[in-house]
Each structure stands twice: as structure tokens, then as C-alpha cells.
Amino acid sequence: xxxxxxxxxxxxxxxxxxxxxxxxxxxxxxxxxxxGARTLLRTxxxxxxxxxxxxxxxxxxxxTFEFCENGAKAVAAEATRxxxxxxxxxxxxxxxxxxxxxHWLESQGRLTTxxxxxxxxxxxxxVTWDEAFALVARHLRALPSPDEAVFYTSxxxxxxxxxxxxxxxxxYGTNNFPDCSNMCHESSGxxxxxxxxxxxxxxTLQDFEQADCILVFGQNPGTNHPRMLGELRDAARRGCRxxxxxxxxxxxxxxxxxxxxxxxxxxxxxxxxxxxxFQLKIGGDLAAVKGIIxxxxxxxxDALARGEASLLDRDFFDAHTSGFEAFAADVxxxxxxxxxxxxxxxxxxxxxxxxxxxxxxxxxxxxGMGITQHRHSVATIHMIANLMLLRGHIxxxxxxxxxxxxxxxxxxxxxMMIWERPPAAFLDRLGEVFGFExxxxxxxxxxxxxxxxxxxxxxxxxxxxxxxxxxxxDSDATARGLRSCALTVNVTTKLNxxxxxxxxxxxxxxxxxxxxxxxxxxxxxxxxxxxSMSMVHMSAGIHAPASDTLLSEPAIVARLAQATxxxxxxxxxDWLVEDYDRIRDLIARVFDDFHDFNARVRVPGGFRLSNxxxxxxxxTGDGRARFVPAAVPVDSPVHRARAERSAxxxxxxxxxxxxxxxxxxxxxxxxxxxxVFGERRAxxxxxxxxxxxxxxxxxxxxxxxxSDDGVRRQARGFLLVAYDIPxxxxxxxxxxxxxxxxxxxxxxxxxxxxxxxxxxxxxxHVADATAPRQRDIPATxxx
Numbered sequence: 108x109x110x111x112x113x114x115x116x117x118x119x120x121x122x123x124x125x126x127x128x129x130x131x132x133x134x135x136x137x138x139x140x141x142x143g144a145r146t147l148l149r150t151x152x153x154x155x156x157x158x159x160x161x162x163x164x165x166x167x168x169x170x171t172f173e174f175c176e177n178g179a180k181a182v183a184a185e186a187t188r189x190x191x192x193x194x195x196x197x198x199x200x201x202x203x204x205x206x207x208x209x210h211w212l213e214s215q216g217r218l219t220t221x222x223x224x225x226x227x228x229x230x231x232x233x234v235t236w237d238e239a240f241a242l243v244a245r246h247l248r249a250l251p252s253p254d255e256a257v258f259y260t261s262x263x264x265x266x267x268x269x270x271x272x273x274x275x276x277x278x279y280g281t282n283n284f285p286d287c288s289n290m291c292h293e294s295s296g297x298x299x300x301x302x303x304x305x306x307x308x309x310x311t312l313q314d315f316e317q318a319d320c321i322l323v324f325g326q327n328p329g330t331n332h333p334r335m336l337g338e339l340r341d342a343a344r345r346g347c348r349x350x351x352x353x354x355x356x357x358x359x360x361x362x363x364x365x366x367x368x369x370x371x372x373x374x375x376x377x378x379x380x381x382x383x384x385f386q387l388k389i390g391g392d393l394a395a396v397k398g399i400i401x402x403x404x405x406x407x408x409d410a411l412a413r414g415e416a417s418l419l420d421r422d423f424f425d426a427h428t429s430g431f432e433a434f435a436a437d438v439x440x441x442x443x444x445x446x447x448x449x450x451x452x453x454x455x456x457x458x459x460x461x462x463x464x465x466x467x468x469x470x471x472x473x474x475g476m477g478i479t480q481h482r483h484s485v486a487t488i489h490m491i492a493n494l495m496l497l498r499g500h501i502x503x504x505x506x507x508x509x510x511x512x513x514x515x516x517x518x519x520x521x522x523m524m525i526w527e528r529p530p531a532a533f534l535d536r537l538g539e540v541f542g543f544e545x546x547x548x549x550x551x552x553x554x555x556x557x558x559x560x561x562x563x564x565x566x567x568x569x570x571x572x573x574x575x576x577x578x579x580x581d582s583d584a585t586a587r588g589l590r591s592c593a594l595t596v597n598v599t600t601k602l603n604x605x606x607x608x609x610x611x612x613x614x615x616x617x618x619x620x621x622x623x624x625x626x627x628x629x630x631x632x633x634x635x636x637x638x639s640m641s642m643v644h645m646s647a648g649i650h651a652p653a654s655d656t657l658l659s660e661p662a663i664v665a666r667l668a669q670a671t672x673x674x675x676x677x678x679x680x681d682w683l684v685e686d687y688d689r690i691r692d693l694i695a696r697v698f699d700d701f702h703d704f705n706a707r708v709r710v711p712g713g714f715r716l717s718n719x720x721x722x723x724x725x726x727t728g729d730g731r732a733r734f735v736p737a738a739v740p741v742d743s744p745v746h747r748a749r750a751e752r753s754a755x756x757x758x759x760x761x762x763x764x765x766x767x768x769x770x771x772x773x774x775x776x777x778x779x780x781x782x783v784f785g786e787r788r789a790x791x792x793x794x795x796x797x798x799x800x801x802x803x804x805x806x807x808x809x810x811x812x813x814s815d816d817g818v819r820r821q822a823r824g825f826l827l828v829a830y831d832i833p834x835x836x837x838x839x840x841x842x843x844x845x846x847x848x849x850x851x852x853x854x855x856x857x858x859x860x861x862x863x864x865x866x867x868x869x870x871x872h873v874a875d876a877t878a879p880r881q882r883d884i885p886a887t888x889x890x
Contacts, residue, residue, distance in 0.1 A: 111785065112783070112784060112785040112786030112789075112826060113784045113785060114782055114783055114784075114786075114789075114804070114805070114826075114828055115782050115784070116782050117358060117779060117780055117781070117782045120358070120361075120362035120363055120377035120378075121329040121333075121336060121358045121359035121361075121362065121363045121780060122176070122329075122333070122336065122359075122363050122377075123377065125779060129176060129180075129767075129777075129779065130176055130179045130180065130183070132775075136214070136775070158175070158178040158181065158182065158515065158621075161175075161177070161178070161331065161332050161334070161512075161513060161514070161515065161769075162262070162511075162512040162513065162514060162515050162516065162517060162518055162636075162637075162638050162639045163332045163334045163335050163511070163638065163639055164311075164312055164638040164639060164640045164642050165334075165638075165644075166312065175333045175334045176333050177330070177331075177333055177766075177769050177774075178333070178334070180767075180769070180774045181769055181772075182622060184213070184601070184772065184774065185217070185600060185620040185621070185622050185623075186622055186650055187216050187217060188216070189214070189215060189216025189217065190216045190217055190219050190653065190654070191215040191216045191217060191218050191219070191601065191602050192218075192219045192220060192654075193219075193220050193222070193232075193233045195215055195602075196222060196230055196231040196232070197230065199230075200228070200229040200230050201224065201229050201230065201231065201607050201609070202229055204602075204607055205604075205607045208773075208787075209577065209603065209604055209771070209773050209842070210773040210774075210775070210776060210787075212601075212602045212603055212604065212607075213601055213602070213603065213772055213773055213774075215601070215602050216601070217600060217601060217617070217620075217653035217654070218599060218600060218601060218602060218615060218617035218653075218654075219617060219653060219654035219656060219657070220233050220617065220654065220656055221233065221234050221235065221236055221238075221239045221614065221615065221616050221617065221656070222234060222614065222615040223238070223239065223242070223612070223613070223614055224609055224612060224613035224614070226611065226612075231606075231613075231615060234614070236656075236658065236666065239614050239616060240666050240667055240669075240670040241670055242594070242612065242614065243567075243569070243594065243596055243614065243667055243670065243671070244667070244670035244671040246566075246567050246593060246594045246612075247279065247567060247671050248671065250566060250567065252280075252281075253279050253280030253281040253546070254280075254281045254283060254548070254550070254564075254565075255564065255565055255566045255567065256279075256281060256283060256565065256566070256567040256568075256569065257283045257285060257551060257556045257559070257560065257565045257567065257568045257569065258272065258276045258281075258283055258284055258285075258569050258571070259284075259285050259286060259553075259556070259568070259569065259570040259571065259573060259575055260272065260284065260285075260286040260287070260520055260525045260570075260571045260572070260573070261286070261287055261514065261570070261571060261572030261573030262286075262287045262288070262512075262513060262514025262515065262516055262517025262518075262520060262573075263514055263515055263516060263572050263573075263621070264516060264520055264525075264571050264572055264660060265516060265519075265621075265634035265635060265636060265646075265660065265661075266516065266519045266520075266522070266523055266634065266635045266636060266637065266643070266694065267634050267635065267661050267687050267690045267691065267694075268571070268634070268659075268660035268661045268664060269516070269519065269520045269523040269525050269571075270523045270690060270693070270694050270697075271661050271664040271665060271668070271680075271683070271690060272525070272571055272664050273523060273524050273525055274537070274541065274668075274678065275664055275665075275667065275668035275671075275672070275678075277534075277537065277545045277546060278541070278543055278545075278668070278672060278676060278677065278678065279668075279671060279672065280546050281546055281550055282526075282527050282528070282529060282546050282548065282549060282550030283527065283550035283551045283556065283565070284525050284526055284527045284550055284551075285527065285551055285552050285553040285555070285556040286517075286520060286521075286525050286526075286553070287513070287514060287517055287573060287578065288517055288520070288521050288525075288526075289527075289552045289553035289554070289858065289859065290480075290553055290578060290579065290580075290859060290860055290862075291476055291479060291480075291512070291513050291517065291859070292476070292479055292510055292512055292513070292517070293479070293552075293854075293857040293858065293859045294478070294479040294480075294484035294485050294487075294488060294854050294856075294857040294859045295474075295478075295479055295488055295510040296521070296857075297485050297856050297857040298484075298485045298486075298488035298489050298492065298856075298857075299488065299492065299508065299510070299720075301489075301727070301733070301735070302489055302492050302727070302732060302733050302735055303492060303501060303508070303720040303725060303727070303732050303733075304719050304720055304724070304725045304726030304727040304732070305718055305719050305720045305726065306521075307510070307518065307641055307718060308507065308508050308509045308510050308511075308639060308640060308641075309501055309502065309507035309508045309509075309718060309720045309721040310471055310506075310507035310508065310509045310640060310721070311640050311642075311715070311721075312338065312640065313504075314469075314471060314504060314505050314506065314507055315338045315341075315342055315471065316341070316342075316505075317469055317504050317505030318342060318347055318469045318470065318471045318505045318506065319346070319347050319348065319467050319468055319469050319470075319505070320347065320348045320349075320350070320463060320464065320466075320467030320469070320470045320471070321339065321342060321347060321348075321349045321350070321470075321471045321472075321473065322350050322352070322464075322470065322471070322472045322473065322491075323339075323349065323350065323351045323352065323353070323360065323381075323473045323474075324352045324353075324392055324396075324472065324473065324474040324475075324477065324478050324491065325352070325353065325392060325474050325475050325476065325477020325478035325479075325863075326353070326473060326474055326475030326476075326477060326478075326511055327353070327355075327357045327359060327360065327475070327477075327763070327764075328359055328360070328475075328511070329357060329358055329359015329360065329363070329766075329780060330357075330359060330764055330765075330766045330768075330780065331475060331511075331513070331764060332475075332511055333359070335511065336359055336363045336380070339363070339380050340363050340378045340380065343378055343379060343380055343382070344378060348382045348383065348463055348467065349380055349381050349382055349383070350381065350382065350383040350384075350385065350460060350463055351380075351381040351383070351384045351385065352385045352387055352392060352395060353384075353385075353386065353387075353477065354386055354387060354388060354389050354391075354451075354477075354761070354832055354833055354836050354838070355386075355781075355791065355830065355831065355832050355838060356384070356386065356830075356831040356832075357780065358780035358781075359380070359780065360380055360381045360384065361379070361380060361381060361384070362377045362378065362379055362380060363377060363378055363380055383459070383460070383463060385452055385456055385460060386451070386452075386831070386832075386833055387450050387451045387452050387833070388449070388450065388451030388759070388833050388835065388836060389759045389760075389761045389833075389836045389838075389863065389864060390481050390483070390740075390743070390745070390759060390863070390864045391449055391450040391451045391452070392450075392477075392478055392487050392490075392491075393449075393483055393486055393487040393490050393737065393739060393740065394445070394446045394448075394449035394450035394739045395446075395450040395451075395452055395457065395460070396487070396490040396491055396493075396494055397438060397441055397446060397490055397737075397739060398443070398446040398447070398450055398452070398454075398457035398460075398461075399457055399460050399461045399464060399494060400438050400461075400490070400493060400494055400497065401438050401439070401441065401443070401446065401457075401461075402457060402458045402460075402461030402462075403418065403419075403461050403464065403465060403494075403497060404435055404438055404439060406418055406461070406462075406465060407419050418465060418498075419497050419498060420497070420498045420499035423496075423498075423499035424496075427499075427502075427723055427725065427731060427732055428496055428731055428732045428733065428734060429729065429731040429732075429733055429734070430733050430734040430735065430736075431734045433734070433736060434493060434734035434735065434736045435734075437736035437737075437738070438736070441738070441739055445739050445741065446739060449739050449740070449741065451833050464494070464498075465498075468505075469500070469503075469504070469505030469506045470495065470498070470500045470506050471500075471505070471506060471507055471508075471509055472491050472492075472494065472495055472500075472507075472508055472509065473509040473510075473511055474488070474491065474509075474510055474511065475510075475511050476513070476862075476863065477761070477863055478491075479510075479854070479857075479859055479863075480854070480859055480860060480861055480862045480863040480864070481743075481854060481861055481863055481864045482740070482743050482744065482852070482853075482854055482855060482861050482864065483737070483740045483743070483854070483855065484854040484855075484857065484859060485854060485855055485856045485857050486735075486737035486740075486855070487737075488510075489735040489737055490735075490737055491508070492508060492732075492735075493734050493735065495507070495508060496732055496734060501720055501721075501723070501732065502720060502721055502722060502723035503723075507720075507721065508720075509639075509640075510639070511639055512638075512639040513770065514770060515621075515636055515638075516636040516637060518637050518638070518639060518641070519635070519636050519637030519643070522637055522698070522716070523694070524537075527549055527550035527551055527552050527555075528549045528550075529545075531547070533697075534547060536697050537697055540693065540696050540697055541677050541678060542677045543677050551565065552858055553579060553858075553860075554580075554850060554851075554853055554858055554860065555858075556568075556588075557579060557581070557584060557585050557588045557850060558588075558850070559588075560587075560588030560589060560591055560592055561584060561587050561588040561591060563591065565588075565592070566592055566593045566594070567592060567593060567594045567595075567596075567610075568589060568592050568594070568595045568596070568610065569595075569596045569598075570595075570596065570597045570598065570599075570605065571598050571660065571664075572598055572599060572618075572660075573605075573771075574603040574604060574605045574770075574771040574772075575589070575597075575605050576589060576604050576605040576607075576608040577603065577604045577605065577771045577842040577845070578770065578771050578842070578845075579845070579860075580845055580848035580849070580850055580852075580860035580862060581820070581845070581846065581848055581849055581850035582842070582845045582846040583820075583846060584850045585608075585850075586608045589605075589608050589609065589610060590608065590609070590610065591610070592609075592610030592611070593610055593611055593612065594610050594611070594612045594613065594614075595609045595610040595612075595613045595614075596613070596614045596616065597613075597614070597615055597616065598616045598618050598660060598663055599615065599616070599617065599618065600617065600618060600619075600620050600653075602615075603771070603772075616658075616663060617653075617654065617656075617657055618657060618658060618659060618660050618663060619648070619652055619657050619658070619659045619660070620648070620653070621634075621646060621648060622648050622649065622650045623648040623650050623651070623652045623653070623657075624647075624648045624649065624650065624651065624652065625647075625648055625659045627659075627662070627684055627685055627686065627687070628685035628686065629685050629686035629688075631647065631648075632647070632659070632686070632687045633645045633646060633647035633687065634646055634647075634661075634687065635691070635708055635713075637716065640715075641715050641716040641718055642712070642713055642714070642715050642716075643701075643707075643708060643713045643714055643715070643716060644708065644712065644713030645708050645709065645713065659684075661683075661684050661687065661690065662684050665680035665681065665683060665684040666680070668680050669681070688705050691704040691705050691708070692704065692705065700716045700717050701716075720732070743864065744813075744814065744815070744852060744861070744864070744866050745757065745759050745864060745866040747815075747866075748813040748866035749866070751813075752813070752868070755868055756796070756799070756800065756835075756868070756869070757813065757866050757867070757868060758792075758796070758835055758836065758837045758866070758867050758868070758869060759835060759836050759837065759864055759865070759866065759867075760810070760812070760837045760838070760839060760844065760847065760864075760865040760866075760867045761836070761837070761838045761862075761863040761864065761865075762838075762839060762840070762841040762844045762845065762848070762862045762863065762865070763838050763839070763840060763841065764840065764841070765777070765778035765781075765783070765787070765840050766778045766779050766780050766781070767779075768840070771841075771842055773787070778840075781828075781830070782828075783828060786826055787840055787843055788824055788825045788826060788839075788840075788843055789825065789826050789828050789839065789840065790808060790810070790825040790826065790827055790828060790837060790838075790839045790869075791828050791830040791832055791837065791838040791839065792827060792828070792829065792830065792832065792836075792837050792869075793829070793830070793831075793832050793833065793834045793835075793836070794829040795834055796834050796835070797827055797829055800869060802827060802871065803827070804827050804828060804829040805826065805827060806826075806827045806871065806872075807824050807825065807826060807827070807871075807872035808825050808827055808869050808870060808871060808872050809821060809822070809823045809824065809825070809869075809870050809871070809872050809873065810822045810823075810825060810839075810844070810847060810867045810868070810869060811847075811867060811868050811870070812847035812848070812849065812865050812866060812867050813866045813867065813868065814849040814851070814852060814866075815851075816849060816851055818849070820846055820847050820849065821846070821847075822839075822843060822844050822846050822847050823872060823875065824872050824874075825839060825843075825872070837867065837869070841862065844865075845862070847865050847867060848860055848861065848862050848865055852865075
């Protein structure tokens with residue numbers, strides 16, 4: 108970590124020349140060379156590869172290079188010429204590696220060789236692929252029950268790898284599939300499936316061209332989905348109103364300069380993004396949306412009283428919905444005082460937002476993890492969908508629901524049934540196609556998997572990508588669980604902290620990246636992914652593999668299945684991996700939506716999966732979209748903590764990414780748009796709150812979260828940064844604040860960890876000489 112962090116105002120637009128400069132610096136840091144730089148120009152092109160970053164869709168997946176700062180950094184990280192080979196592990200024990208920061212670990216470069224943990228020396232040592240698969244198979248076959256193994260999946264895994272993975276694990280005998288969806292948009296899927304019959308968004312990019320109002324809730328596209336800013340910019344330029352609902356003032360929601368617009372770049376121009384910015388309290392979205400709806404219902408009642416036409420789409424209600432009257436009665440009964448107190452917005456602001464909605468003919472509602480990671484997240488998403496149903500803004504052009512997913516194939520992995528609660532119809536079809544009886548009992552989600560590892564009910568942990576130890580809540584509890592395992596295995600491209608928080612035996616299995624050429628018996632292969640708007644398209648690597656010993660993810664799954672299941676398997680794993688078209692043919696036999704998969708995915712731009720709600724077909728049981736009432740929460744963990752500690756300020760903490768970060772991958776130590784440079788342990792607070800604590804910006808503080816389980820959770824040494832955020836609210840980066848999120852605190856129904864609403868107290872920092880200090884020494888010095 109830099110010993111001299113700096114905090115300074117950033118008043119330039121998102122994107123622009125600073126984005127290009129940041130990418131240039133990253134290319135140098137990653138040492139990608141000329142060939143690696145050229146690789147960027149083949150991103151998201153018909154004959155190139157899909158960006159391994161976010162799941163925001165491309166224009167027909169056939170345009171010229173679409174610049175995205177964090178996508179470029181993700182490609183550079185994969186195309187680096189640095190190598191984390193056996194020599195790195197020979198020089199450093201696991202204990203020594205654990206002293207370094209996540210940023211340093213990432214900067215060591217691409218892993219090249221399968222590695223096995225040697226407890227006697229505390230080092231990872233090389234192992235052959237055959238030995239590695241035999242070790243995993245021996246552990247899996249020795250378990251008294253398949254349910255004692257856990258199979259985690261990251262959202263970077265392709266459809267082909269995910270399908271083979273779930274097939275192997277279910278033939279092995281368990282539904283234990285915790286995945287990154289459990290920690291991000293599980294709340295979205297849970298709410299939407301119940302309400303409109305599909306757990307995905309209902310819009311396409313073409314809808315953004317027609318909308319005259321876009322509502323953005325709990326999302327920071329400038330950092331998390333930079334390519335989305337292009338759509339918002341174009342919409343703003345043609346007069347579309349864009350309303351941002353976000354506790355923090357985020358630069359990407361204010362102004363954007365498109366690095367692909369040569370004229371705008373040369374002139375130093377930019378585009379205003381948000382026409383309206385509503386800074387509500389953290390977790391206040393449900394109350395805010397309910398207040399907007401209350402205003403709309405009051406305006407509608409006034410119109411009817413004057414003998415005018417209804418402001419609501421009552422024909423749509425009659426033909427397509429149920430539950431409106433009960434829902435409307437619930438809204439009318441909610442008091443304005445409660446709505447105002449819990450949203451953090453005054454009545455005039457809420458009525459202004461309601462009028463904006465009423466003045467718009469085509470509305471899109473977008474949201475991110477600022478919505479999905481609260482105790483009341485599912486109810487909040489119900490309320491957003493209720494708002495859209497009021498005037499028929501689902502299932503027609505220019506309008507709809509848009510949960511903005513994170514990792515590149517997180518939505519596709521769930522479509523492939525990486526899910527701990529698979530529907531019976533899918534299991535029936537899987538058994539019919541492959542000739543075995545799949546397990547029927549629900550498996551472990553992420554929280555349940557950690558609990559099972561801690562108490563000994565799960566003894567083997569296998570991760571297909573990701574950084575589980577860092578991505579999960581309650582870091583100490585997660586570490587206890589992983590260290591209790593007999594075996595932990597991580598399939599990965601780079602070194603990360605999860606490899607250092609391991610079981611009694613452990614393996615690191617290096618795989619090909621999305622940018623690399625994957626050659627199997629039938630020749631070079633392509634894989635497919637599904638973006639946030641249900642478009643499925645092909646991706647084929649163009650770069651030479653980082654090592655000739657790397658295997659693809661499908662090959663790793665196939666060889667593991669062979670080693671574990673042997674002759675009892677009903678699947679010819681070798682034959683499938685020879686040609687990925689064969690995998691896609693089987694996917695088409697299991698999922699009707701993927702009929703003619705190989706032909707349709709080779710059409711430029713791919714194809715869109717069916718989406719009933721987008722055509723007003725509601726797969727909800729009764730064939731109707733449902734209005735779902737929900738009370739404004741007034742008894743959350745934050746409410747209870749404040750009641751119990753009335754003499755001490757209790758704040759609501761939201762964890763978030765920095766701009767130089769993608770999920771758990773730390774590209775650098777700067778957060779340009781928020782004005783933080785060279786510092787990860789930053790705490791963003793209202794200046795008045797800082798003063799009320801008797802502190803000053805630049806002071807160091809410690810955080811302690813408050814929960815009902817009696818466990819003391821702390822995160823120490825955070826730099827106070829005065830920021831435009833409502834009083835009583837704090838924000839800080841994860842994974843540094845993940846230790847503060849209790850394992851037992853999760854969203855109702857979806858069980859998503861409540862990482863965006865953690866009750867905390869703040870105290871002056873007290874140095875702890877016994878605490879380990881992470882080092883962040885450049886790779887050229889140490890690695």
C-alpha cells in the first residue's frame with residue numbers, strides 16, 4: 108500500500124482522456140507487449156473474443172472495438188507477459204505470500220502449472236494433471252455422501268463449461284452449487300420470477316433507443332459497467348430524461364466523455380447524463396419508490412375525480428395483472444412521514460420523481476447491487492416492478508425491467524442450471540437425456556456452503572474460477588470454513604487470496620483465459636456466453652496460451668469427471684471435449700430455448716433466448732403479472748442497532764468497488780472518479796458526520812459492525828474522506844470491509860448477503876502492533 112495516499116477533487120467527466128491514460132498505464136503495469144495491445148482491438152468483434160469483464164451487451168456483437176476502461180484492463184490482465192510459475196512458489200511459502208496484498212498477488216501474472224500444497228514445507232509444489240485429478244477423485248469417492256462436497260462457480264465460466272460442470276456434479280450426486288449469483292443478483296431473480304415469470308431483465312439495447320425516461324437505482328455504471336454509459340449518453344443526447352437514485356454522487360452518473368467520439372475528445376466536451384439526481388439514504392430505495400407510487404395513485408385519484416381519464420393503464424391491469432386493488436390499498440395506507448424518514452428524500456423530491464414518471468411514455472428501470480444486497484432487497488425489486496406495471500411499462504418497446512448483471516456470463520451460468528435449487532422439470536429432462544437419476548434435494552447456496560464447511564458437513568471445496576475467500580461475507584468465518592476442509596481446489600488464471608486460505612490439502616489448477624486459443628482434437632474451439640439481455644453469442648480466443656500446460660475449463664471438467672466417475676458414468680467425456688459443438692448439441696437437447704444451437708450462435712450477433720415477460724406472457728402460475736405489496740421496513744438491523752445504542756452514532760455502511768477494481772480483482776490503488784489515489788482503506792463519510800465525531804478528513808478510524816450474534820467484527824485503519832453522501836451513511840471498498848458483514852445477515856427469500864446495509868460504529872484508529880501488515884511491493888522487486 109502506498110505510504111503517501113492523496114485525496115483530491117475530481118471535476119472532469121467520466122471516460123475521456125483520463126480513461127485512455129489509465130488504460131495505457133495498465134498496459135505498462137501488466138507488461139502486455141505489442142501483441143497484447145493488439146489483442147484489445149479484437150475484443151467484441153465477430154472474429155474475436157468476448158470481453159471477460161462485465162455482462163453488458165454489445166451492439167449485435169459485430170461492431171468495431173467498443174472501448175471500455177475496465178474491460179480493457181481485464182483483457183490486459185489476462186494478456187500480461189508476467190508468469191506466476193513454480194519458481195514463484197519455490198521462493199515464497201504460503202505464509203509469506205499471505206502477507207502480500209490482493210493487488211500484489213494479482214500482479215504476479217498468469218499461472219502456468221498445476222500446483223499442490225505441501226504441508227511439510229508450507230509451499231505449493233508442481234503436480235501433473237493426472238496426479239491432480241487423481242487426488243480430487245480420491246477425496247470425492249471417499250466421502251460418505253456426495254452432499255459433503257461443494258462446487259462453486261464464478262460468472263466468468265462459459266456456457267459449455269458450466270453445462271459440463273453441472274452435468275458432472277449431478278451425476279456425482281449433489282446439487283451443492285453455490286455461485287456468484289447468490290451474492291449479487293439472486294434477489295433480482297427471486298423477485299422477478301415470482302412477479303413477472305422470468306428471473307431476468309425484459310429489455311434489449313434497442314429499447315434504450317426508444318425510452319424517454321430511464322430510472323437508474325443503486326448502480327454506478329461509470330465504474331461497474333462503463334459501456335452502459337454509451338447507451339445513457341446517446342439517450343440523454345436525444346432528450347431522454349435519466350433519473351439517478353444513488354446515495355453517493357457518482358461521476359459516471361453526472362457527465363461522460365465518450366473515448367470513441369473523436370470530435371468530443373478533441374473539443375474536450377462531455378454529455379450530461381442524469382437530468383435528475385436523487386440522493387436517498389442507503390437502503391431507502393423501497394421507501395422512495397413507494398413514495399413515487401403513492402404520488403402517482405394520488406394524481407390518478409384526482410384525475411378520476413375531475414372526470415378525466417385514468418393516469419394508469421387499466422386495460423393492461425385487466426388483461427395482464429392481478430392484485431392491484433390490495434397493492435394500492437397498501438400504498439395508500441403507508442404514511443408520507445414514514446416514506447420521507449426512511450427514504451431520506453423530502454416529499455417535494457418524491458413528487459418530482461413521480462411527475463417525471465407520469466410525463467414519460469416509455470420507461471426503463473435499471474438497478475445494480477445497491478438494490479440487491481439489503482435485508483429487504485426482494486421487496487424493493489417488487490416495488491420497482493410494481494411501479495413499472497402501473498402504466499404498462501413491461502412488454503412493449505422502449506420500456507421494461509433491466510437488472511444489470513456483473514460478470515460476463517453470470518446470467519448464462521444460471522441458465523445452464525448452476526443452481527442449488529433446480530426445478531423438477533429440468534432434472535427430469537437431464538435424467539431422460541443422459542440416463543441417470545439426478546439428485547432431487549436442494550443443495551447449498553453460498554451462505555449455507557460456508558456454514559457447512561465450518562461445522563464439518565462439507566469436506567471438499569471445488570471452485571470453478573472466482574476468489575471465494577475474498578468475494579464472500581464474514582471473511583473470518585469463510586476462512587475457518589475453507590481451512591476446515593480436507594481438500595480445496597481452485598481453477599483459475601491468476602494467483603489470488605483463495606489459494607492461500609486452503610484446506611489440509613489444496614490444488615491450484617491453471618486454465619485458459621477467454622482471450623486465448625483453445626485447440627482440441629477437432630481444431631480451435633469457441634465458447635458461448637449470455638449477456639444481461641439474454642443474447643447468446645460465440646467467443647473464440649486469438650492469443651497464444653500463457654503456457655502449453657494449460658487446459659480449458661471444459662477439458663478440466665471432463666477429465667475430473669472421468670477420474671471421479673470412471674466406468675459408471677453415462678457420458679463420453681473425451682468425445683464431448685474433442686469438439687464443443689457436441690456439447691452445444693447436448694445443451695439443445697436439455698434446454699428447448701437452445702434448439703439449433705450451433706447454427707443460431709454462428710449467425711452474426713448470436714440469438715436471444717425467449718423471455719415471456721418481454722412479450723407479455725407471464726409464467727407465474729396463473730398467467731398474470733402480480734402486484735406485490737411491501738411495507739417500508741422500520742425494523743432492520745440498522746434500526747435495531749440504533750435503538751440499542753441511542754447514545755452512540757450508528758451508521759449504515761455500504762461496501763462498493765473502487766474504479767481500479769473489477770469484482771475482487773484489484774487493478775490498481777486509485778479511485779479516480781472519487782478522488783482517492785494510492786489508498787484502498789478509505790471511508791467515505793459526510794463532512795458533518797466527521798465533524799460530529801470530533802474527527803477530521805485524513806484521520807484514521809476503525810470500524811466495528813453490530814449484529815445480533817454476539818461476534819465482534821472489526822476492520823481497522825481506514826482513512827476518512829469527506830464526500831457527498833447523506834448523513835448517517837458510509838461507504839468503503841470491498842473486500843477490505845467484507846469482514847464486517849455477518850454470515851447470518853442476508854436478504855429475505857434470496858439469502859443474498861447484506862453487504863450494502865451494515866450497521867457500524869466508528870472510532871479513532873488505535874494501532875495494533877500484533878496485527879499482520881500486508882505488503883504491496885511491485886512485482887519487479889519481489890516476484
